Every structure is written in structure tokens, then in C-alpha cells.
Amino acid sequence: xxxxxxxxxxxxxxxxxxxxxxxxxxxxxxxxxxxxxxxxxxxxxxxxxxxxxxxxxxxxxxxxxxxxxxxxxxxxxxxxxxxxxxxxxxxxxxxxxxxxxxxxxxxxxxxxxxxxxxxxxxxxxxxxxxxxxxxxxxxxxxxxxxxxxxxxxxxxxxxxxxxxxxxxxxxxxxxxxxxxxxxxxxxxxxxxxxxxxxxxxxxxxxxxxxxxxxxxxxxxxxxxxxxxxxxxxx
Amino acid sequence: xxxxxxxxxxxxxxxxxxxxxxxxxxxxxxxxxxxxxxxxxxxxxxxxxxxxxxxxxxxxxxxxxxxxxxxxxxxxxxxxxxxxxxxxxxxxxxxxxxxxxxxxxxxxxxxxxxxxxxxxxxxxxxxxxxxxxxxxxxxxxxxxxxxxxxxxxxxxxxxxxxxxxxxxxxxxxxxxxxxxxxxxxxxxxxxxxxxxxxxxxxxxxxxxxxxxxxxxxxxxxxxxxxxxxxxxxxxxxxxxxx
Numbered sequence: 001x002x003x004x005x006x007x008x009x010x011x012x013x014x015x016x017x018x019x020x021x022x023x024x025x026x027x028x029x030x031x032x033x034x035x036x037x038x039x040x041x042x043x044x045x046x047x048x049x050x051x052x053x054x055x056x057x058x059x060x061x062x063x064x065x066x067x068x069x070x071x072x073x074x075x076x077x078x079x080x081x082x083x084x085x086x087x088x089x090x091x092x093x094x095x096x097x098x099x100x101x102x103x104x105x106x107x108x109x110x111x112x113x114x115x116x117x118x119x120x121x122x123x124x125x126x127x128x129x130x131x132x133x134x135x136x137x138x139x140x141x142x143x144x145x146x147x148x149x150x151x152x153x154x155x156x157x158x159x160x161x162x163x164x165x166x167x168x169x170x171x172x173x174x175x176x177x178x179x180x181x182x183x184x185x186x187x188x189x190x191x192x193x194x195x196x197x198x199x200x201x202x203x204x205x206x207x208x209x210x211x212x213x214x215x216x217x218x219x220x221x222x223x224x225x226x227x228x229x230x231x232x233x234x
Numbered sequence: 235x236x237x238x239x240x241x242x243x244x245x246x247x248x249x250x251x252x253x254x255x256x257x258x259x260x261x262x263x264x265x266x267x268x269x270x271x272x273x274x275x276x277x278x279x280x281x282x283x284x285x286x287x288x289x290x291x292x293x294x295x296x297x298x299x300x301x302x303x304x305x306x307x308x309x310x311x312x313x314x315x316x317x318x319x320x321x322x323x324x325x326x327x328x329x330x331x332x333x334x335x336x337x338x339x340x341x342x343x344x345x346x347x348x349x350x351x352x353x354x355x356x357x358x359x360x361x362x363x364x365x366x367x368x369x370x371x372x373x374x375x376x377x378x379x380x381x382x383x384x385x386x387x388x389x390x391x392x393x394x395x396x397x398x399x400x401x402x403x404x405x406x407x408x409x410x411x412x413x414x415x416x417x418x419x420x421x422x423x424x425x426x427x428x429x430x431x432x433x434x435x436x437x438x439x440x441x442x443x444x445x446x447x448x449x450x451x452x453x454x455x456x457x458x459x460x461x462x463x464x465x466x467x468x469x470x471x472x473x474x475x476x
């Protein structure tokens with residue numbers, strides 16, 4: 001077995017944090033992406049404008065800069081807000097921003113923008129005839145969305161979704177820069193202490209490769225599931 | 235730059251954060267970022283073209299090592315690659331005495347190494363896809379004209395593949411610009427490094443980071459505009475009508 005010089009358990013904790021961070025950010029990103037995609041497709045000009053502004057800003061600015069802005073600025077922003085509350089209404093609260101939550105919110109916020117483009121294209125690819133058929137069956141709006149539009153949309157969205165997930169996973173490495181102890185940060189600290197970069201960086205790299213490889217299998221399974229009924233055409 | 239700064243100094247007199255000194259810092263950051271990204275992209279493309287051709291080779295000992303290289307570099311975070319390039323050499327015992335020391339002395343070199351290898355891996359796959367998508371008819375026509383394989387690549391396959399790769403490559407350029415923000419981690423004063431410095435010095439995250447975000451946005455849209463123009467000119471034959 002490789003001797004991690006006592007860093008083994010911390011590396012495992014870091015790997016767990018990376019995974020949790022990635023999965024929670026993905027959930028937030030999908031939710032935000034669906035919301036922004038719906039906003040872009042809705043008739044409302046205000047909703048369309050807000051969603052377009054959101055995706056344009058996120059795609060024009062590096063992840064790390066947004067992360068630093070939200071992470072370092074978030075606490076100060078919240079403090080300013082609570083100060084205002086105190087002066088105006090005499091409400092005294094203190095909200096401490098948790099680094100992990102900040103990481104999830106930031107990565108979810110960033111990838112929500114990328115997801116919205118994926119979902120928008122996928123929603124547009126659903127044939128209107130399918131929705132008309134659903135309505136003809138007397139399905140309500142929500143039921144038709146859940147049973148018809150969403151599954152059909154997912155079939156088109158899956159390849160893009162899978163790509164975004166892979167990029168998101170690698171982006172989580174950036175949280176090590178703003179102070180979260182994910183596996184990259186543990187490896188960097190261990191490297192500085194022991195002067196053995198390869199001993200720590202290569203297992204971490206393999207950790208990422210392992211997660212991506214498992215994800216590809218999950219993607220394959222999902223694609224098969226959402227392709228049900230389409231096999232003959234492909 | 236220096237003269238320009240002294241000229242605008244009076245306007246900045248009321249401003250605590252955006253003094254001529256911090257603007258100079260941002261300017262140096264911009265120069266460093268553009269240099270890093272430009273050199274990495276240039277060397278990356280030069281490496282990627284032969285790699286993409288070899289990736290489609292029939293010989294397994296040529297094809298699989300390249301597949302492995304792109305798999306590793308696209309499957310792991312650039313930050314890890316940067317750490318490996320930065321610390322990987324620095325801790326070799328006795329390296330201070332060898333000529334390799336220049337490489338560690340200036341963090342720009344390890345950063346260039348990591349960025350170049352990373353963008354070359356992505357670009358290889360982009361070109362590979364574009365070469366694979368070459369219409370069979372074009373290759374057959376080249377062969378019918380009696381072109382050798384090399385000539386067909388040079389005159390037919392590569393020019394047509396480059397055009398098809400253009401949109402994806404434009405995204406890669408913007409991706410690289412954004413990814414280069416991590417250079418500040420290995421003490422390079424790039425744009426993000428400058429923003430962090432200003433933030434730490436004045437403890438004011440909003441002006442420091444929003445300003446730098448706007449600079450990155452301007453750069454991104456500039457690159458996007460250039461590629462859109464290029465696409466318009468080079469993919470003209472693919473548009474319907476006219």
C-alpha cells in the first residue's frame with residue numbers, strides 16, 4: 001500500500017467533500033438552469049432579459065473570479081444588509097456564511113447558466129405535436145410537463161448535461177483556492193509539507209478520473225432510459 | 235502607459251481604490267494574462283495538429299498513447315496539472331545547480347507548461363472530431379485527382395477540418411482565458427492576482443473583483459467577435475443562398 005505519511009484519512013475526507021460539493025452544486029445548477037431556460041422561453045420580456053443577463057455575465061467571467069466575488073464579497077454583503085436592518089428596524093442578527101454553502105451556491109450559480117442553454121435547446125427540440133397530444137388526452141399543464149415535456153426534453157439535454165457535469169466536477173477543484181479543504185487542498189498542503197508532489201497529486205487526479213468514469217456509466221444508463229421508444233429511429 | 239496614468243490621475247483623486255498605482259497593477263495583470271494565454275494557445279495548436287492526425291492513425295502504438303494523454307489531461311482539473319508542473323520540478327533534489335533552475339525560478343514557465351499541455355489535449359480532440367467529420371466525397375475526390383495522402387491532408391482534409399473546428403476552437407480559447415485565472419495560485423500576478431491584491435489591500439471585494447470581471451468580459455466578447463467574423467468569412471460556402 002502507498003504510504004501517505006498520515007495524510008490518508010484527510011485525503012479521503014477531502015474526496016468526500018469534493019463529491020458532496022459536486023453533487024449538491026449539480027442539483028442547484030439543474031434547478032437554476034431549468035428556471036432560467038423557462039424564463040428565456042417565457043413570453044415575459046423582463047424574465048427573458050434577466051435570464052439573458054445572468055447567462056451572459058457568467059459565461060464572460062472566469063469561474064474563479066465569480067467564486068472570489070461571491071465568497072469574499074458575500075460575507076461583507078450580508079453584513080451590510082444586516083447592518084441596515086439593525087439601523088432601520090433595530091433587528092440584530094448575525095449571519096455567518098459557511099464556506100461549504102458558499103461553494104455550493106457559487107458553483108451551482110455558475111453552472112446554472114450553462115445548464116440553461118442546454119435545457120433551452122432541449123425544450124425547443126420537443127415536438128409541439130407531443131404536447132398537443134397530451135392536451136388532447138386532457139392532461140393538466142403540470143401533468144403534461146412531468147409526463148411528456150420533461151422526459152422528451154431530457155433525451156435531448158442528456159449529452160450537454162453530461163458534459164456540464166464533467167466540467168463542474170473539475171471546477172470544484174477551485175474551492176481549494178478560497179479555503180475549502182477538498183482533496184486538492186489536502187494534496188497541496190501535503191505537498192508543501194512533505195515535498196512529494198507526485199505522491200499526493202497523482203492519487204487525487206486518479207480520484208477525479210474515477211468519478212468521471214463512473215459518471216460515464218451512469219450517463220450511458222440514463223441515455224438508454226430516456227431513449228426508450230426511440231431505438232428504431234437511431 | 236505611465237504617461238497615460240499621470241494624465242488621468244486628477245480624475246482619480248477622489249477615488250480611494252482605483253488609484254494610478256492599482257490601475258498599473260491591473261495593467262500588468264492584463265499583460266501577464268494575455269501573454270500566458272496567447273503563448274499557451276499558440277504552442278497548443280502547433281502540438282495539436284500532428285497529434286490529431288496521429289490520433290486517427292491505424293497503428294495502436296501511436297493512437298492509444300495520444301488517446302491516453304488527452305483522456306488524462308481532459309479528465310483532471312487544470313489546477314492539479316498546474317500544481318504538478320509547479321511543485322513537480324521544484325522538489326527534485328539538487329535541481330538548483332542544474333540549468334533547469336530557470337524553469338522553477340519563474341513560475342511563468344511551469345504555468346505555461348501546464349496550460350499548453352492542457353489546451354493541446356482539448357484542441358487535439360476538437361481537431362480529431364473535425365477531421366473525422368470530413369465528408370467522404372472530399373477525400374475520394376482528392377484521391378481521384380491522384381493526390382498522395384500527405385498532399386490530400388495538406389490541401390483538402392486539414393483546411394476543411396480547420397473551418398469546421400472553428401466554432402469549437404473559439405470556445406476553447408475563451409475557456410483557456412478563463413482557466414488562466416488560476417495562475418495567481420502559483421504567485422503569478424495575472425488579472426485575477428491583481429484583483430486579489432487590490433481586494434486584500436483595501437478589503438473591498440466588490441470594486442476589486444467586479445472591475446476585473448468586466449475586463450475579462452470585454453476580452454471574452456472581443457474573442458467571440460473575432461471568431462464570429464472568422465466564421466462568417468471562412469464558412470461562407472456552407473451558408474445557404476447568396
